[in-house]
Amino acid sequence: MSKTMTPELAPPRAVLDQDWGRIGRFGGLIALSLIFVALSNMPVSMETFDLIADQVTLGDVSLWWLLLVAGFAVGKEVVLEGMTTHARGPRDIVAGACTGAVAAAGLSVLAVLIDNFDLRDPLINWSPQTLEKLSLGGSVGSGVVLWLVAGAAIGGVGGSLHVLSERPRRLFVTMLVSVFLIAILETVLSDISEDIALEWLADIVYAKRGGLTIVGVVLVAVLSGAYSWWGRVRAQEAKERFQSLEGADRTRGNAIAFGLVAVATVVLPMVLGGITNELLANVGLFVLLALGLNIVVGLAGILDLGYVAFFAIGGYTTAILTSPNRGESWPDWMPDTPWFAALLLVMVFAALTGLFIGAPVIRMRGDYLAIVTLGFGEIIRLLFLSDWLGGYTGAAQGITNIPGVNVFGLTTVKGTNPQAVFYLVAAFCAVAIYVSWRLEKSRLGRAWMAVREDESVAEAMGINTVNVKLMAFVVGAVLASFSGAIFAAKVGSIFPTSFIILVSIVILVVVIVGGMGNIAGVIAGAVVLIGVLGGPKQPGLLQEFSNFKLLIYGALLIWMMLQKPEGLIPNVRRTRELHQEEFLQDAWLRGEIDTDADPSEGGVAPA
Amino acid sequence: MRHKAAPRTGVDWFLLVLKVAMFSVIGFGLFAFVLQQIDPNNWLAQQINDDATGLTADQFEGLIISGVSQGAMYGLIALGYSMVYGVLGFINFAHGEVFMVGAMTGMITSNKLLEAGAWESNFIASLLFIVMVAVVVSTLTAVVMERVAYRPLRGSPRLIPLITSIGISFFIQNVSVVLLGPGAKAYPDLPDWWTETQTIGFLEVQRTRLLVVVVAAVAMGALWYLVERTKTGKAMRAVAEDKEIASLMGINVNRIIVTTFAVGGAMAGVAGILWGIMFRSVVHTTGFLPGIKAFSAAVVGGIGNLGGAMAGGLTLGTAESVAPLLILEPLGVRGVSQLRDAVAFSALILVLLVKPTGLFGERLSADDRA
Amino acid sequence: MSERLLTIDNLSVTFGGLHALRNLDFHVDQGEIVSVIGPNGAGKTTFFNMISGMVTPTEGDILFKGESLIGLDPNQVTARGIARTFQNVRLFANMTILENVMVAQHCRTKQGLFGALFNTKSFKEEEAAIRAHGEKVLGFFGSRLVGYRLEQPASVLSYANRRRLEIARAMATKPEVILLDEPVAGMNPKESEELTALIGELRSEWGFTVVMIEHDMGVVRDVSDRVVVLDHGETIAQGSYDEVSTNPDVIEAYLGRPAEEAS
Structure with a gap:
């Protein structure tokens, strides 16, 4: 949204003309967060992950970033029309520094408390290790002082972001984020570099024992800074040019973009090592699940919390049909079906389950539906x-010995070959993407949208809402069952514990964080969340986060709902729904909104 | 609500079949149970449940008592769901976690009291103390939750606060994991007198269970007084009916909503302690299933209806405790105790299919009924 | 004699003891424009809700072309050929204007999963037909809803245009009877005059039968063949506008009892 006017700026306020109450509030809040982080053991357990070799660990950053946020957040102002807006100046830096110091004081207090009292009984991380971390290697007293200084310094940096004009601010943030990302993605990047003969580069950037070297930090900072300073504008222009394409040009542009993604999907696994491929295969399974749930939640607006049920049905049906180790109650004549043949039955069975679960819940109020589907998900797991x-x-022992997928006698896809699993998953994801894309702009997709917007009006306009919603349930169920079928073949065994409610919730988080109703958003959400943090049971790229990933998922869900309910890569329509008023205001500012019709313009009805 | 004369669509037929099937399972199970009570070796039992033994009167009594005490707890938690749904029109999914927080607080406090020696020497006072602490902490949790997460979302599409509450539920569970550790934690042993049984008339009840029922009844009575007899209660009902009009009538809607959360939180805190006393063990997931079941109880009793919530809790608790042995076991289902939760969920589904407004009718504002 | 399209037979509904409608009896013939008038709370909208299947009557019957509509879901009623608008305009605000009229043709079209997934010939043809028909009904209102507006969300429309789009959406369902709930409410005199002419055209050009709830007596007078007056859930008069407007019961219902009688 382009600003239509730049507000007149009043001269900056005096350095000591501060809103001390606000500083106290923000500082206190961040102090509490810091104490929580410290007591959650994040700083200590992430100690082993060097971001910058021998200098900065992930554990340090887990505390520092909050101080930076404190310094920045305290200076945030809502610019209101008609109100005096002061220019930024040293006052903001001081405010940031004060807030940072107040926040850091929380850590100092914690250090003193740990030193003097023993609360290790309920709080498991009330430990000498935490104390040592908080004392910054010295005595408790020196730690207290150091934290206050560090808090003021980092907070001041946060505050100074307000003082910088947009371009240098972007430069700074880009550099910081890039260094962090390159450091954190070390495993993947060095893995890739080996395969594309860039080992020498990796050797310069990364230290032997992990973490960026000083040279690496400088290199990354300079490169990303250069991009931010000179390249960003041009990239922005290119993006706008692309978006303004119309008709055939647009189609061609889309096709090229799509082709590039497809090529990357095919080539990437070849240059990646086993672990990364394993990761990608897991991500793919969740992309598939998320795309399915996206149809149910994003398009049709049905909050299904028992989505894992269809994943389970897919997995178990595959296991029972293909494994020679299926439960002993099955008749002996049951053949060990090949995977692709079994898949047909899996589809049918998943669709039936979709109907079975969907039919009773479909007429319920949205929130009752959520709980009841959750109940169904749990019932199915308990039955298994x-x-x-x-x-x-197989009850708790599950079903084992599930053979891999025999692809036309060419190769067998199973867990030991993650690359093949990835290709299989990718193929099914492509199917799911195609299905979502085709359906969204079909008669069925429009009916889903109408149901999501206003169910009773949709019904009055001739849409059989029950059938249409059931259809969404069934399509979602079938996509999830694909994921389950691949999962069974990949892991080779299947247990009820793989299908807990948590899975449903994680898929929901993926869909919501990515952007409900947007295919690209959902895929991005899965890649970032599952890839980096890991799935409910699957490890992610950052093993250091494995103890905290569920905490982060919960926090993310709350934060997204409060700040960006439309997701990171939003669906235009969904955004409009959630920000109705702002949208209308913008439309009004652009003069797009239609003031009451001028009869002379439209003329009286055409004959 | 529309009344349908006869099923016409496929879905209608399916639902009819489903209902008939569920009721016939219940009916047939009960029939088999009665036969089995008369003669464990009857013809039907020989066919479907070879090792039928039937239940003794003592066993049956035990099932009912454990069902009722469990149900009283569900009822207490259900009050929170019901009140929030009545006033704000959304399911506070995280309410189960408020209950868990209460139970955790109780665990920590009682263990500290045990260390200090007060637990054994002065049990009643200690109990009152841990209830107080748990109520304070739970209430705070609920109020902070409202302030931080729900207030900014008021007026957004109705699924948004629900999704947020799922996030909160998750978040609180995992806060507990990272701060207190993932393992189960034990309450200290109760003095012997409490674990012995008390005879009331012909019933023999473990005293802790008696305590649970009595406390639940007292809490329920206090709540009833608050909602039906005080000015705050009247304001609450007004806010539940129509927030805008209520605020025009000079009611501070925010304050009333906070009160609603606080009262619900307090009830959950009490329930948390009762849980601890009854089962003497808490984990971070303690709140999850009881939370969902309590919500089911609220729905069963008719959401927004406080008496209904308690009655729903008792119904669900009893059904869950009795139904596996009364209905499933005589039908020859193996390992029925594993299916307790499945039975509870099935009960929820059955009630919503047969009577979506709950057994005792719901009380909601006009918008939410739509 | 023209065909009897809609017969309301002794229709009553009670909401918890309150008689919202009592023993309603009348009929609508093919090609008529019938207005339903009455003071606020007379049960007019309830009456529409009953025809369109959103409320089930406690007693009586609604016959459409000789078949009962009782117990049908709203979508089935629409499929039989009765479309409606709402008093408080209820568009799919975040769908585009074109999508609003396209989605309304749902019950007249049948492409499902298969067609959409494999982009079959019949799917493409149907999509094109849906689009063409959508643009045609939008064109009924002149240039206001077409052109660049087609791809805009309905929420940017002005109030009067939202009313027009709602009528277009009802027209898109290819009905025989169209129920208009206060079509000119909130419009200025010029707009309402224009819409009145269009309502006439709904019959003459499109062949729809129109049943309309309206408070604006000018509009009622200009277009209706017959007027039905409701008060407290009961029919107190029906007939031509002139007959009804001079009926003492009607005057009483609107203006209250004359002073000398009341005292």
């Missing part, structure tokens, strides 16, 4: 786990 059906499902 029970001794009652144990003869068919």
Whole structure:
């Protein structure tokens, strides 16, 4: 949104003319967050991850970033029309520094408390290790002083971001983020570099024991800074040019972009090592699940919290059909079906389950539906786990010995070959993307949108809402069952514990963080969350986060709902829905909104 | 609500079949149970449940008592769901976690009291103390939750606060994991007198269970008084009916909503302690299932209806405790105790299919009924 | 004699003891424009809700071309050929204007998953037809809803244009009877005059039968063949505008009892 006017700036306020209450509030809040982070053991357990060799660890950053946020957030102002806006100046730096110091004081207090009292009984991280980390290697007293200084310094840097004009601010932030990302992605990047003969570069950038070298930091900072200073504008222009393409040009542009992504998908796994491929395969499984849930939640607006049920159905059906180790209650004549043949039955069975679960819930209020689907998800898991059906499902022992996928006799896709698994998953993701894309602009997709917007009006306009919603359930179920089928073949065994409610919630987080209703958003969400943090049971790129990933998922979900309910890569329509008023204001400012019709313009009805 | 004369669409038929199937399972199970009680070796039992033994009166009594005490707890938690749904019209999914926080607080406090020696020497006072602490902490949790996450979302599409509450639920669970560790934590042992049984008439009840029921009844009574007899209660009901009009009538809507959360939180805190006393063990997931079941209880009783919430809790608790042995076991289902939760969820589904407004009718504002 | 399209037979509905409508009896013939008038709370909108299947009557019957509509879901009623608008305009605000009229043709079209996924010939043809028909009904209102507006979300429209789009959406369902709930409410005199002419055209050009709830007596007078007056859920008069407007019961319902009688 372009600003239509730049507000007149009043001269900066005096350095000591501060809103001390605000500083106290923000500082206090961040202090509490810092204490929580310290007691969560993040700083200590992430100590081993060097971001900059021998200098900065991920554990340090887990505390520092909050100080930076404190310094920045305290200076944020809402610019209101008609109100005096002061120019930024040293006052902001001081405010940031004060807030940072107040926040850091929280850590100092914690250090003193740990030193003097023993609360290790309920709080497991009330430990000497935490104390040592908080004392910054010295005595508790020196730690206290150091924290105050560090807090003021980092907070001041945060505050000074307000003083900088836009371009240098971007430069600074880009440099900081790039260094952090390059450091954190070390495993993947050095893995790739080996395969494309850039080992020498990796050797310069990364230290032997992990972390960036000083040279690496400078290199990354300079490169990213150069991009930010000179390249960004041009990239922006290119993007706008692309977006303004119309008609055939647009189609061609899209096709090229799509082709590039497809080529990358095919080539990338070849240059990656086993671990990264394993990661990608897991990400792919979740992309598939998320795309399915996206149809249910994003397009049709049905909050299904028991989505894992279809994943489970896909997995178990595949296991029962393909494994010679299926439960002993099955008749002996049951053949060990090949995977692709089994897939047909899996689809049918998933669709039936979709209908079975969908039919009772479809007329319920949205929030009742959420809880009841969650109940169904749990019922299905409990049934798989029970001794009652144990003869068919293996109960807690699950089903093992599931063979891999035999692809036309060429190769067998199974867990030991993550690259092949990835290709298989990618193929199914492509199917899911195609399905979502085609359906969204079809008769069915429009009906889903209408149901999402206003169900009773949709019904009055001739849409059989029950059937249409059931359809969404079924399509979602089938996509999830694909994921389950691949999962079974990949892991080679299947247990009820793989299908806990947590899975449903994680998929929901992926869809919401990525952007409900947007295919690219959902994929990006899965790659970032599952790839970096890891799935409910699957490790992500950053093993250091594995103890905290669920915490982060929860926090992310809350934060997204409060700040960006439309997701990181939003669907235009969804955004409009969630920001109705702002959208209308913008439309009004651009003069697009239609003031009441002038009868002379439209004329009286045409004959 | 529309009344349908006869099923016409495929979905209608399916639902009819489903209902008939569920009721026939219940009916047939009960029938088999009765036969089995008369003669464990009857013809039907020989066919479907070879090792049927039937239940003794003592066993049956035990099931009912454990069901009722469990149900009283569900009822207490359900009050929180019901009140928030009545006033704000969304499911506070994280309410189960408020309950867990109460139970955790109780665990920490009681263990500290044990260390100090007060737990054994002065049990009643200690109990009152841990209830107080748990109530304060739970109430704070609920109020902070409202302030931080729900207030900014008021007026947004109704699924948004629900999704947020799922996030909160998740977040609180994992805060507990990272701060207190993932393992189960034990409450200290109760003095012997409490674990012994008390005879009331012909019933023999473990005293802790009696305590649970009595406390629940007292809490329920206090809540009833608050909602039906005080000015705050009247304001609450007004806000539930129509927030805008209520604020025009000079009611501070924000304050009333906070009060609602606070009262719900306090009830959950009490329930948390009762849980601790009854099962003497807490984990971070303690709140999850009971939370969902309590929500089911609120729905069963008719959401927004406080008496209904308690009645729903008792119904669900009893059903969950009795139904596996009364209905499933006689049908020859193995390992019925594993299916307790599945039975509870099925009960929720059945109630929503047969009577979506709950057994005792819901009380909601006009918007939410739509 | 023209065909009897809609017969309301002894229709009653109660909401918890309150008689919203009592023993309503009347009929609409093919090609008529019938207005339903009455003071606020007379049960007019409830009446529409009943025809369109959103409320089930407690007693009586609604026959459409000789078949009962009782117990049908709203979508089935629409599929039989009765479309409606809403008193408080209810568009799909975040869908584009074109999508609003396209989605309304749902019950007249049938392409499902298969067609959409494989982009079959019949799918493409149907999409084109839906689009063409959508543009045609939008064109009914002149240039206001077409052209660059087609791809804009309905939420940017002005109030009067939202009303027009809602009528277009009802027209898009290819109905035989169109129920208009206060079509000119909130419009200025010029706009309402124009819309009145269009309502006439709904019959003459499109062949729809129109049942309309309206408070603006000028509009009622200009277009209706017959007027039905409701008060407290009961029919107190029906007939031509002139007959009804001079009926003492009607005057009483609107103006209250004359002073000398009341005292």
